[in-house]
Amino acid sequence: MSGRPWKLWWTQILAILRLEVRKSFLGKRAIVIYLLAASQVILFGVHAVAVARGWDHCRGTEDFGVFAAEFQLYYLRLAVFFGCVAIFMNLFRGEVLEKTLHHYLLAPVRREVLVAGKFLSGLATAVLLFGAGAVLSFLIVASHVASLRHQEFLAAPLPGHLAAYLGVTVLACLGYGAVFLMMGLLFRNPIIPAVAVLIWESITVFLPPLLKQISVIYYLESLCPVRAPFSGSGGSALFAISGEPVSAWLAVPGLIALAAAVILLSALRIRKLEVNYGAE
Amino acid sequence: MSDDRILFEDVSKFYGEVLGVNRVDLSIPPGITTLVGPNGSGKTTLMNLMTGLVRPGRGRIRVLGIAPEEPERLFRLLGYCTQFDAFPRALTGHQFLYCYLRLHGLGHAETERLVWQALERVGMTEAAHRRVAAYSKGMRQRIKLAQAMCHQPQVLVLDEPLNGLDPMARAEAIALFRELAADGRYLIISSHILHEVDQISDQVIMLTSGYVVAEGQIQAVRSEMHQEYPMQVLVRCDHPGVLAARVFEQDHVVEVKMHADRKGLLVSTRDGERFYELLERLVLEGVINLESVAPADEDVHSVYEYLIGSEGGAS
Numbered sequence: 266m267s268g269r270p271w272k273l274w275w276t277q278i279l280a281i282l283r284l285e286v287r288k289s290f291l292g293k294r295a296i297v298i299y300l301l302a303a304s305q306v307i308l309f310g311v312h313a314v315a316v317a318r319g320w321d322h323c324r325g326t327e328d329f330g331v332f333a334a335e336f337q338l339y340y341l342r343l344a345v346f347f348g349c350v351a352i353f354m355n356l357f358r359g360e361v362l363e364k365t366l367h368h369y370l371l372a373p374v375r376r377e378v379l380v381a382g383k384f385l386s387g388l389a390t391a392v393l394l395f396g397a398g399a400v401l402s403f404l405i406v407a408s409h410v411a412s413l414r415h416q417e418f419l420a421a422p423l424p425g426h427l428a429a430y431l432g433v434t435v436l437a438c439l440g441y442g443a444v445f446l447m448m449g450l451l452f453r454n455p456i457i458p459a460v461a462v463l464i465w466e467s468i469t470v471f472l473p474p475l476l477k478q479i480s481v482i483y484y485l486e487s488l489c490p491v492r493a494p495f496s497g498s499g500g501s502a503l504f505a506i507s508g509e510p511v512s513a514w515l516a517v518p519g520l521i522a523l524a525a526a527v528i529l530l531s532a533l534r535i536r537k538l539e540v541n542y543g544a545e
Numbered sequence: 546m547s548d549d550r551i552l553f554e555d556v557s558k559f560y561g562e563v564l565g566v567n568r569v570d571l572s573i574p575p576g577i578t579t580l581v582g583p584n585g586s587g588k589t590t591l592m593n594l595m596t597g598l599v600r601p602g603r604g605r606i607r608v609l610g611i612a613p614e615e616p617e618r619l620f621r622l623l624g625y626c627t628q629f630d631a632f633p634r635a636l637t638g639h640q641f642l643y644c645y646l647r648l649h650g651l652g653h654a655e656t657e658r659l660v661w662q663a664l665e666r667v668g669m670t671e672a673a674h675r676r677v678a679a680y681s682k683g684m685r686q687r688i689k690l691a692q693a694m695c696h697q698p699q700v701l702v703l704d705e706p707l708n709g710l711d712p713m714a715r716a717e718a719i720a721l722f723r724e725l726a727a728d729g730r731y732l733i734i735s736s737h738i739l740h741e742v743d744q745i746s747d748q749v750i751m752l753t754s755g756y757v758v759a760e761g762q763i764q765a766v767r768s769e770m771h772q773e774y775p776m777q778v779l780v781r782c783d784h785p786g787v788l789a790a791r792v793f794e795q796d797h798v799v800e801v802k803m804h805a806d807r808k809g810l811l812v813s814t815r816d817g818e819r820f821y822e823l824l825e826r827l828v829l830e831g832v833i834n835l836e837s838v839a840p841a842d843e844d845v846h847s848v849y850e851y852l853i854g855s856e857g858g859a860s
Contacts, residue, residue, distance in 0.1 A: 280644070284633075287640070288634065368645055372620055373617050
């Protein structure tokens with residue numbers, strides 16, 4: 266096996282994925298994550314039912330604008346963000362609190378492989394849940410527009426938008442996931458740094474363009490297919506992206522590079538990790 | 546560097562300002578080696594150092610030539626049953642063993658075979674499909690033992706493995722340890738139950754306050770202490786008075802006590818070898834007839850008392 270480490274590592278990553286899904290993402294504790302992922306579907310589902318019953322009316326393609334705003338202001342900034350906090354911070358921190366991390370550390374697995382396996386299991390879960398949430402909610406909006414405003418529906422580039430929203434969700438899980446995985450390894454109480462990240466991600470709209478670029482949300486919103494209708498008055502205008510959005514050619518590799526760098530740092534950190542539950 | 550030993554070379558470990566172990570030099574051969582010492586003496590720290598769960602501040606550790614910083618190699622030949630009594634929730638005993646054993650890169654069939662073999666060895670086949678969370682303390686201890694040994698490691702590190710086991714299970718576990726040691730494996734066991742240590746150990750390592758105070762076979766350790774703590778021998782014979790008179794003539798004998806029934810003596814000597822030679826001579830000359838001879842303080846308990854004292858809290 267020593268001659269073909271990649272094959273062994275891949276087998277071990279799959280074993281970690283299987284174990285993580287079984288012990289962390291199928292239990293009652295995962296309900297919060299499911300609810301966050303389902304929240305947008307529920308929101309647009311309720312709207313679709315209201316339109317169908319005549320309690321509300323369909324605004325045609327305007328509804329896609331509402332979806333864009335909701336996706337950027339709520340889904341990315343809150344649902345996916347806190348979903349990633351719950352999933353990725355607990356990958357290591359949760360095991361330290363439950364005093365079960367040593368089971369992994371006493372297996373013949375390189376610690377870097379353990380980081381990779383845990384990250385991929387978190388990413389798979391997050392992408393599956395939040396990707397499904399994004400796709401389903403978009404399809405709900407599209408379906409009622411299609412049923413009521415057929416011409417407008419046909420005119421919209423829907424498959425491209427759907428793929429873009431899915432892609433942005435995947436990148437959000439990748440970027441936030443890597444950051445929160447590392448925080449779970451670095452901090453005894455990672456909630457405080459998580460709140461700091463949330464605040465930073467929220468206030469970047471008030472910051473100069475250079476500082477704005479040191480945030481995940483800036484790149485994610487740049488990749489969204491529809492600029493949300495922030496121009497109007499109201500609280501949502503506070504979160505408008507000022508300045509030019511970054512091109513996809515820069516944003517996508519940039520987010521992937523950020524995630525890779527943070528995962529690399531986590532791998533370096535875990536090499537020095539000691540199990541000393543008593544001191545926690 | 547010897548690849549057939551577990552080596553500690555000048556190893557120290559501090560937790561902040563708290564001493565874990567200090568300047569430890571050990572060379573552990575195959576067989577059952579027991580770590581003995583009071584709470585906080587450094588037994589678990591030594592085990593955690595050996596398995597890479599904590600890193601030494603100084604010094605070097607090798608387990609059969611492998612550094613603890615190489616888990617991918619180390620844990621193919623080492624299994625560790627820790628004192629941590631925590632398990633991932635929602636897993637059954639079988640799932641617990643199966644999932645972690647798959648991390649070795651084994652296929653499904655081979656993993657299943659090893660899991661059931663280990664479950665059988667610790668008598669847990671019937672409870673295999675129950676959740677670990679519903680196990681009793683003794684069952685959890687046994688499932689931990691199964692996990693440590695399911696990949697058939699050459700080195701087994703067992704931290705208080707008999708804790709929580711009922712007398713029958715203890716006897717079975719001890720028999721299992723003996724069987725594994727007889728196969729040429731290395732078993733490092735910590736225990737504070739000294740009569741069990743006596744039963745199972747090929748050699749002992751005594752620790753107190755982070756320092757190794759003695760190591761080796763218990764008789765050898767005891768004989769090194771004869772100057773400070775004279776060896777005590779119980780002798781039952783037909784003429785204890787005559788024997789007492791003869792042993793008092795020896796310069797290595799420091800004390801002789803007559804038994805209450807006046808049929809035996811408790812002799813304290815600084816040179817056991819010469820004392821036994823004297824006994825043999827007296828028997829051959831027909832001066833006395835021996836009923837029995839037995840060392841009175843050549844066990845772990847006595848050595849522990851001499852070196853560490855009763856404040857250690859071992860029983």
